[in-house]
Amino acid sequence: MTSTSSNVVTRFPKEPLGRLPFQGYHYLAFIFTLVQTKLDPIYKPYRGEEELFYFPLAELPTTSKSDNFADRALSIDPWPAYATERTNTDTQILRVGNRLLAQSKEQSKLKPPPKPRFLILLENKIMRDMKKLGISEDTSDPLRLQLYREIFDRFIEECAYYAPVLAKIKDQYEGFIMHLRKKINEMQPIKELLWVASFDADKRVNEFQNRENTEIDFLKSERNRDKFKLDKVQQERVELQVTVSKLMEQLGAREEACSLEADGRKLLVTEVNDINSRLRELEALTRADMGRNTDDPIKLKILVGEYEKALERANTELNRYRSDFEERVPRVKYEEAKKQLEAKTVEVDALNEELESAASRYSLLKDHCETLNTWRDLYNSQILYITRILAAKSDAAQKVEYMNALLFKYRKIVREKTPEQLADFVTHDLAKAEAGGLPSLTRPTVGRNRSKPEGE
Template sequence: MYYRCSDEFGGRATKPRFLEQLQSYLKSELTALDTLSPKLQERKLQVYQEVFDSLIEEFTTYKPLLSTIKNEYDITLAYLQEQIRELKPLRSQLVLLSEQCDKKVLELRKNERAEIRALKQERQHFQQVIEGMREQQRALETQVYHLQEELAAQYLQYRDECDARKLLIAKISKVQSEDPVTVKLALKVCREDLTRAQVELNRLHAEYGEVVPHRDWENLDHMYKENLLQVSLQKDNLQRELDVFQKASTPRPHWEQCADVLGGRERWSEIFEGQSSKKRLEVLLEELNSMGMEQKDFFPGMGTSSNVPIYLRYEGQLKNLRLNKADVVRIIKDIWREKAFEDEKEFLHQYMQRQYGGQAGEWIYSLMHCINCNLKDDFISLFYDILTDKVGVST
């Protein structure tokens, strides 16, 4: 076992001078190297080789072993460098091949996508074609089904016709085999029977064509009796209700009794039709009042001066025709229907002359007298106001 003196005596160990020189040299050489040089690693290796050679030269005892180790490392390093130099072209080729492979892969993928797209479109087209063929197949199946039905129907018709022809042929053969005289006699008898049957049918139709079946008659009779019973019950109920209402309500006057006083039923219907009881009473009072005022038998004419209206220009005594309200209303309506002039006075004069000729004066004075007696009526009052220029009117 070897011990250092510094360790044995407790002193601090110091580096050998040669080691310090080697470290200083190594540090200075490494510092002097250009870090951007492409051969930086080779120069660094060269610096370490020089330091290692100096170290081998210093240790003479271990020089052979260290030299052998160094040589082996140098040989191996040279071999590896040679391998690297040989592999550099392969590396570029590998990069080139890699790029080519990538391009081929991209092209293949692109082609595959286009091919896949084309295949999808083709598949869709084929699906549409298949669907169309299926529709066509269904249509053909339907057509075949209908044709089968038609064929079956035609076959049935053919079979019926064939059977009918066979029967007809059999009948014809049977008739041909019989005696013609017998056939004629049978035909004559059949025709006579047909004639008698037709006559009997016509007789029955003539006698019983309008006869109702007994069953229908019984049903109608039953319905009639039921309806008659219901009507009788309703009539009794209504009569009882009427009796109750008559007892509870105020009795209504019998206006029909006024017909004789007012000049007959026709005039009574014309005056009272659709009027309330109050209105009927007013009309009756007006009629009675007018009848009371109509005591004059003649009207004195107003003369032919220019200040007298043209329709009143008459002289002498004019007979009172005793017109009633209905006559006045009828004449006024007729005047309005035939009115053709703007001047009502002129038209009234012409209307009376045209309608009554020589009796126009009697009619116009009787009309004006009745109008004055019925001025409460709106229609008559309006005509009077227009005639006396109190109200204007357009044609």
Template sequence: PAKGFSQSFQLSARGYLSTWPASGQPILVDHKPCCAPEERQPSNKRVPLTIPKPQYLEQLESYLKKELQTLDLTKTSSQELKLQPYREIFEFFINDFKTYKPLLSAIKNEYEATLAHQKKMIHALKTMAMTVSEESTQQVVALQEKERDEINVLKQEKQHLLKCIDNIKEEKASLQTQVEHLQASVAKEYTRYLNESEARKLLLAKLNAMYSEQLDAKHHQVQGIKGDDMVKLTLALKVAQQDLAKAQTKLNAVITDYTDAVPRSDFESLQQNYSDLLQEMKTLQKDFDQLHKEHEALLKIHRETAEERDILCSELQRAQHNYTPRPDWAKCSEVVPGGAARWDHLAKGKTSDQLVDVLLEEIGTAVLREREIFPGQGKDEQVPVYLRHKGDVRNKHLTKKDVVTIVKDVWKEKIALDQQ
């Protein structure tokens, strides 16, 4: 070990390494542990002995303090950053104490392995916690969704039940009103029936009394009639028979007169149908009148159109009679070389006069092509210079290409002569 540390450590009597005290320890002066107690002097004094820190320890503490001050302990991994200076101090301590280096290194490695194992376990636990948290979150969300759906269903059922309750309450109130109305009606009917029953009873009593009185009166009348004259009864019977015959005759006359009569309801129904049909007939009559007017207008237009047609037909016939008929130009394709295709090309977009010129030109060209010899025009002054010739001129049957070539050569020679 270093020299400073050699002063801070002392071997005890048993051979162990004693630590340097953190503060001064009281040491007995002239203390003799092996002497007897009676030989000890009572005037012994405890004198505190202050031992200064070793220089190496002060250096390590200073280094540790400086490293800790430079760290940013506000971060999440501040504990690991704080542990690093202590590791470095422990490394210095192990390297300086060669004798205890293997043991201290083993202790340090074991602590490091334990810390690494704990970190792995913490990381695994964090991962597991995150997984469990996600699963629990998903389960909570699923449960919330399920509960939300169930809550929505329950809310809908609640709304439906509330509506049903309101409907039942309204129906109950309506039924209660009807019951009250029926109770009042029943009470009125009961009162009326009770009054009628009492009235019937009184009426029956009166009828019985009247019937008794009639029986008594009849009995007395029969007894009185027996004594009257039978002639009066015979006359009364004849008068009654005559009245009956008159009434029967009148009834038969009424039946005969009103045989064809109809009930008033049927009459009113038929009258309503008649009114509807009459209104419909008036509407149809208006439509018919309108259509009749339109038909008359169309007939007038048709007559005017027919007159115009007749006038145009007569003018057409007059024009056909007066005008010269157009020739059939398609027949010219038989005469023109090249057939119908060439004639259609030549006749396209030309008038009759132009077609006559084209036809004459084609006929003349054909005649010229058929001739082998042309008579000369002579050498008179009236004949152009380039046409002066005596005798016959042979037809060379030049093609268009040959003529174009000759014309070009002539123009070249003329230009050359003009330049000279």
């Protein structure tokens, strides 16, 4: 519907105002450059560069018989309000002097409608302020929001007819924004609490890992030190065994030589005793013969000569035995060999005692190393289980409860089992932990036997 009066073109909107998106300037530019005219005050006329147009009343007469407000609502043309009804022929004929000129289709096209001056001023102000304040294109910039809020307030001030509705829309948006900010502020402590909890958890995990690495390094150093000591003791034991075997061989050879010398001496002593006994017998016989033949000096002289010869032969033989004995086994060497044998015997006894002491210390160190290996494997299995529990996606309280039950189980096993049983258990448990999975646990029944409250 179009009506003209005193060169005024009246354009009625075609779309309801509630359908307008406020983000685009081309939908609202028809109400810029506000210039009051002398028309009826119930209208809001505005002047463009070529035409004058205005918005009519909120309700207009309609030919529709429906009483619904939607059927009687106003509609607004796209920007500018009069652009959709501008018509022109494809070709135009112009009169230039006495001649008629026909224009082509391209030459007959109408120029694009200019923007209202108020829209141009607002756009220039936006560009100028954004450049002046250094506002970026990021929609999350608060200065950008403040700038567009001021432009929208200015727009509401100039649009007196739509100002209440626009102000209500602005209030609704700002109210909802305040509601969202309030919700964000309410959630901020929760976020901080979660951040603090996450930071504490990371800190405790790092401390646990550092303490665990320190203990592991300490145990590794102790194991290496004990292993070095064990290797050293084992090397000393081997050296002592070699030394003892050599000394035993030397002692056996020396004992055999001494036994041979002792046997030879015994034989020589027996022969000397034999000779002495025969000499005594000869002397006794000589005395007896001398007693019987005292009257015959010639016989006595002959007998004395024989006795002297026999005595000379016996002395010669005795001297020969003595010289042979001194050549074979000198007494000084025998005493020296005896002393050396006794000293070697004492040394062998001392070496045997040291060997027994080293063997006992080696056995003790071996038991200690086995105990350390058992505790190390037990510690590694616990670390594997705890790492697997911490990596699982479950509730933190459930993780803590499971770890408490796991530690309770291991403490109970350590108290109840002997070292041999504990070593076997740790070997099987470590193999199971390295294979993957978690052990089945029975939660400690701390409050299971509590008395039930009345009424249950």
